[in-house]
Amino acid sequence: MPRTKQRTDALHDRGVASALAVLAEDGVAGLTARSVARRADASVPAIYEVFGDKGGLIREVFFEGFRMLADDLSAVAASEDPLETLQRLAEAFRAFFLANPVLAQIMFSRPFADFDPTTEDDKAGARVREIFVRYVRIAVDAGTFVGNPTDIAHISLAMVIGLAEEESSGRLGTAKASLDRRWRVGVKALQQGFSNPVEDN
Known part of the structure; x- marks a missing residue:
């Protein structure tokens, strides 16, 4: 059975909101796919699936x-x-x-x-x-x-x-x-x- 794609508008919005929160709390150095995924309650692969890479998230x-x-x-x-x-x-x-x-x-x-x-x-x-x-x-x-x-x-x-x-x-x-x-x-x-x-x- 094929894996359900995790690419959703909800995860996109949650990922952006999480990235903004990470930046506000930890600055530029704290922004990683892992820190955003953790705050967004998502996996790192899901974040990459939505944004492509760190550059896409930024x-x-x-x-x-x-x-x-x-x-x-x-x-x-x-x-x-x-x-x-x-x-x-x-x-x-x-x-x-x-x-x-x-x-x-x-x-x-x-x-x-x-x-x-x-x-x-x-x-x-x-x-x-x-x-x-x-x-x-x-x-x-x-x-x-x-x-x-x-x-x-x-x-x-x-x-x-x-x-x-x-x-x-x-x-x-x-x-x-x-x-x-x-x-x-x-x-x-x-x-x-x-x-x-x-x-x-």
Whole structure:
């Protein structure tokens, strides 16, 4: 009698959730097929059957991280002031990094040799980019920003990623008041820069 395949959506979801839990508790070094299988109440062969290999498991965690981040950004309440909305997006992005430092490392720093995202994989962040573009376009349409909305959104996103990574690594400072101030200064300076025409040379 042939063995029943263990590949199920339920095991996939349980495996991803288990991987996220392992990362949160034990960091990058703790993520193995065995540790995920143990937490998911599954066998190592079953985990490999669902994800293919460790790289496949990390890839699914990578995608899940961007889904979680996009959901958090989508939940941001829009303000009548487009700059306030963009400030709230930056704060939500920062909160995600602080709450999920190891997951954010996988998403943006790529610490695993087992997983090197392809161009196709990088589409995981499309929803996040689209959210920034949407609200930047509102600011441009309102005359608050001057420039190409897609350009401004990509630069804004790059800045908040940089600030978040610097804070996560401890290089932005340690005192909360100083960290909060540096985020405010950075975001405000960027917004002021985009309020004036920028020469495209």
